[in-house]
Amino acid sequence: MGKTDKLSVFISLVLRHNPDAAGITLDEHGWADVEELLAGINATGRRIDRAALEEIVRTDNKQRYSFNEDKTLIRANQGHSIPVDVELKEQEPPEFLYHGTADRFLESIMSQGLMPMSRLYVHLSRDAETAYKVGQRHGKPVILKVHTGQMARDGFQFYLSENGVWLTGKVDAKYLERQA
Numbered sequence: 569m570g571k572t573d574k575l576s577v578f579i580s581l582v583l584r585h586n587p588d589a590a591g592i593t594l595d596e597h598g599w600a601d602v603e604e605l606l607a608g609i610n611a612t613g614r615r616i617d618r619a620a621l622e623e624i625v626r627t628d629n630k631q632r633y634s635f636n637e638d639k640t641l642i643r644a645n646q647g648h649s650i651p652v653d654v655e656l657k658e659q660e661p662p663e664f665l666y667h668g669t670a671d672r673f674l675e676s677i678m679s680q681g682l683m684p685m686s687r688l689y690v691h692l693s694r695d696a697e698t699a700y701k702v703g704q705r706h707g708k709p710v711i712l713k714v715h716t717g718q719m720a721r722d723g724f725q726f727y728l729s730e731n732g733v734w735l736t737g738k739v740d741a742k743y744l745e746r747q748a
């Protein structure tokens with residue numbers, strides 16, 4: 569992993585899970601003060617300035633972060649484990665979305681359903697290819713096709729994050745179909 573990638577992983581840890589790792593706090597909407605974040609990261613011995621941070625945000629392969637309008641604040645678009653309200657937009661999902669996981673989790677998922685685990689929401693992908701990549705992070709990938717249209721008709725809510733990740737609460741196993 570290159571220097572910039574390592575910094576990006578650290579920023580994602582700070583903005584999603586553990587702001588204290590950079591000695592900062594997030595507000596209720598998940599925003600960190602950019603100056604505080606930069607000072608906090610530098611205080612850990614890592615080196616970053618505003619230009620480097622802007623470059624990380626601009627080039628992030630999953631567009632994980634957003635600045636506010638005047639670029640004084642920054643937050644992660646999704647993926648949090650700490651309770652913040654990033655003002656997600658509720659949206660009607662397509663008929664199917666996908667979830668990539670590892671084969672060792674399958675039995676548990678098929679009996680308990682998909683749970684948010686350490687995060688605030690279950691994360692769903694718009695296509696099977698993306699889900700496959702997500703599954704690979706955990707082990708031997710398995711793709712689940714999620715009957716999101718039916719879920720919506722049954723009253724479940726869905727949100728689309730700024731960076732195009734679909735989020736919802738617990739997914740009952742009856743809405744899951746193994747795809748590969």
Ligand code: HQG
Pocket residue numbers: 630632647668669670673676677680681682683684685686687690691692702703706733
């Ligand atoms: C599994 C990445 C056992 C679930 C990705 C997953 C995504 C269960 C793991 C985002 C279960 C949690 C989120 C159950 C769920 N029994 N295992 N009942 N219910 N699981 O990392 O969806 O690169 O918290 O299948 O691209 O893998 O970080 O969630 O395998 O968008 O930006 O428990 O993170 O983006 O793992 O990934 P995670 P995820 P970033």
